Amino acid sequence: MRPPLLLSAFEINAPNLTSQGLWAHPEQHTDRYLDLEHWTSLARLLEDGGFDLLFLADSPGYPVLGGTTPDVTFEQGVEMPTNDPLLLVPAMAAVTRRLGFAVTSSTSLEGPYPNARRFATLDHLTRGRIGWNVVTTSSPVVSDLHGRAPLAPHDERYDMADEHLELSYRLFEGSWEDAAVLHDGQARRYADPRRVHEVHHHGRYFRCDGYFKVEPSPQRTPVVFQAGASERGREFAATHAEVVFLQGRDAATLRAQVQDLRARAARRGRGPDALRTLVGLSVVLGRDEDHARSRLEEYLSWVDQEAARAYYASMTGVDLSALDPRGDFSDVRTEGGRTQVERYRGETVARARADFLRFGMREFVFTGTATAVVDAMERLVEESGVDGFNLTPFVVPGSYREFCEQVVPELRRRGLVAPAPGGDAPGRTLREAIFGAGRRRLPPDHPAARYRHPVPEETP
Helix, strand or coil: CCCCCEEEEEEECCCCCCCCCHHHCCCCCHHHCCCHHHHHHHHHHHHHHCCCEEEEECCCCCCCECCECCHHHHHCCCCCCCCCCHHHHHHHHHCCCCCEEEEEEECCCCCHHHHHHHHHHHHHHCCCCEEEEEECCCCCHHHHHHCCCCCCCHHHHHHHHHHHHHHHHHHHHHCECCCCEEEECCCCEEECHHHECCEEEECCCCEEEECCCCCCCCCCCCEEEECCCCHHHHHHHHHHCCEEEECCCCHHHHHHHHHHHHHHHHHCCCCCCCCEEEEEEEEEECCCHHHHHHHHHHHHCCCCHHHHHHHHHHHHCCCHHHCCCCCEHHHCCCCCCCHHHHCCCCCEHHHHHHHHHHHCCCCEEEEECHHHHHHHHHHHHHHHCCCEEEECCCCCCHHHHHHHHHHHHHHHHCCCCCCCCCCCCCCCCHHHHHHCCCCCCCCCCCHHHHHCCCCCCCCC
């Protein structure tokens, strides 16, 4: 029996998400991103509405075209300004019990030790509801911002990410044994020093010697998310990821990605249920298809195409206007991020450019009544094998509210998502929400498991 579909919400701590210019729409409230109540209200809406997690994307760079940052970056808020998403999580976790949070952090910029310490702390504060979306930063401006040498080429950034994860696993899984924390006030012993171990890692990119300062959290290692679509990115996902964000515009493309990822994971000794996959979805509802399509066109009329062009360059290093429209997008090469390049393989430059300038990063856009939308979702799941959807809104909170009030009840009626939990339902870790009750920590077939200490025998 197929497990319930996962429902994820896609957000960024900034005025714009993917449709550049839509921040100014009268129904759009993302200009309240500086207001903490905006985020706590959204978290409650999503949890009450049936979502499993809120995914917070992030980008440390900003657009550069021809060596300069175009004015439209500031005029339309193209990844400028953006705030740190990690700092939102404790406040949202405090007003929810079941909603999980996946937050982006870069292996190219964040040191393994401070990054692990932050995520382990968040795992404690959320009672095990945190995930780490692992990215390798590609924006060249980031080197200047952080005072570092230029970023490594694309594939080497993944080599660095492999080592970053290896050291992170040593910290999360290998420094403190499960029985290390005693918390014995009567004996005045907080922890057993024999069961806390130094970590020693001397690698090509990272060094670390000493103890991890955070005691074991509910999940130990946060749930590992990843979205790379390149050949090297898929290899990384098959090795480390638990949840993979897919790119695709038809069921056949998605099905090929799902099968490829599962085959790669199997070759690494991971089980058939090691990975769950999510695909981006935007929904516009209406009285009928015509009404919904008119609402979609009205939303898209707010897109600023120059801002969208700058947005694409920020992610990929590719200026769409500099490409020959008659060319094949399969010929486009970049050392920047490749996910938004790979999605257009086989398309002409003209078609790829027109699609991105209209829809941005959106993959599937379903319109119509709630029944029609769920029909389309169910058909896509059956034909592709994906495990859930990452809902990308047009307006916030309106797009989410409509989905929660109209689409989720129909999904539940068909048994496609989990039933509504009772008011006294216990909390769960994010990993349990994704993989089922009892799976709080990574399974033995995950590479992190090799750094664990054996469970000690009971002392008489």
